[in-house]
Amino acid sequence: MVFTPPQNYNEIKSLLENLEAYINSPEFHEIDSLIKMPIIHYQFESIHPFYDGNGRTGRIINMLYLVQQKLLDIPVLYLSSYIIKNKNDYYRLLQEVRTKDAWEEWIIWMLKGVEITALETIKVVNKIKILMDDYKKEIRSEFSFYSHDLINILFKHPYTKIDFLQKELGVHRNTASSYLNALAKHGLLNKVKIGKSNYYINQKLFNTLTKR
Template sequence: MASHWIWQQPDWPTFNWQADRLAPLLRECVQAQGQLIGMAGSVDASLNAQNELDALLQNIVTSSAIEGEQLNVGSVRSSLARRLGLQLTEGDHVSQRSEGLAQLLLDATQHFAQPLTVPRLLEWHQWLFPDQGTDFAARAIRVGALRGDEPMQVVSGRLDRPTVHFEAPPRAGLEQQLETFLVWFDSTRHQPDLDPLLRAGIAHFWFVTLHPFDDGNGRLTRTITDLALAQGEAQAIRFYAMSASILEDRSGYYRVLENSQKGTSDITQWLEWFLQTLLRSLQQAMERIESVLGKARFWQAHRASALSVEQTKVLNRLLDGGERGFENGISAAQYQAVAKVSKATATRHLSELLEKGCLKRLPGGGRSTRYQIRYPDASTE
């Protein structure tokens, strides 16, 4: 194991990276980002609002899940919906926890033009821990204040022989270290020779390495990343949730952080992981919007088709895609189960949907015949 943490390097916090190694990945991310923003521009405003709500919700829930905390999704959704001026789901209890997390992410992304300062960070920390007496905080922490004097370590394993994965810089001088980070964050916002996506990756790594609070460092780091990404795009609307992609490779996230924090000031490996994860997040968001657009085009093409309630219900299930278990189409027996109709009615409904061009029959026949959505051609809309 290296004898030095990165913050003990003589050139800390001057980071460097191999630009040529990152260039192809960076190009792909910038392209995907532009494509996503373009696609979102062609979506109806109410669908866009729903898309944004889904992305923000996913971001909050998964950022907490990375830390092992399961949030009440309904409560978080209600907090976000109210702040975005959307319809609330009746009967959802809204907790102080949800309110704080919604306020935190929306402050970072909607007020991206405001400078990031120590008072703003301390306020964010208070929103993260709105009521100290609750059971999500396993130990007493200083809320809205920097961490105490005891060493800040990330450890695992046995109590008598712990493995130290990371140790943060000592408490003495932490204010100055944080100030250096914030000055850099502010001064690089419009720096032409630093790509905004690399800036977001550096900010993520630098802040999580400082680990300035007793608890909540990971969540605040990811909030700062969202702020940096919003600044780079110069828009408050979020259509992708980077925390969700980090959660998908949580062990990889911790591994690459640990390797880089024990390494030299060359953070190429970290930035490579960061950009790959960001790219995956952008691609998933494009797939989601593509499916929203596909669904809208489908109903536009069939607005005059006289469909029964049961037929509409099944078509919506199919249009919602693979997550509902019908990624390989639907059989007559499944239609019968979903629509709650008799076998004869299911057969009749399916042949009507084929006739109206709503469905197409997949290869293979007999009782195992399956049917899939027939999307309208763009030219026939």
């Protein structure tokens, strides 16, 4: 059976207003937030308000709702990996809520995803902490320009640029360039030229974030 989401603008608008009320109305605050999150996700995916990107948007709403409810400090619990790895179950269970009112199985499946993703995320965070400590020790022992701010820049994203160091460290462009080139020569960063810009990739951080 193929599910056809609502097509009429006014109907979609009304359903989204209803969903927003369910999310924020004090009347529903007694429901545990971890139970509400799968219900919200189901409802958003069933409304399917956009031509494209509904799945990604729905998963972002999951995280933002848990942040709103103070179950997360920052939005790091991204369920995409769990859902994509188990997409047959995902679509089957969504459909069974529609056709069989099978809420319990759907909610339990999503809660299992939260548990699995949380444990995986903790492992990744711990690996990043260890990697940061390794970089701190190496840069501190080998380079006079070591600073805590520099380490934070190198781990803020999997890549950095001369402009980033110049702005965040408050140094001259040539100084920022010399820092990054020295780190690249030492093997801590990979220097990649794209167009006219040089990007300095923290390959170990990138690998940690992508190999999950």
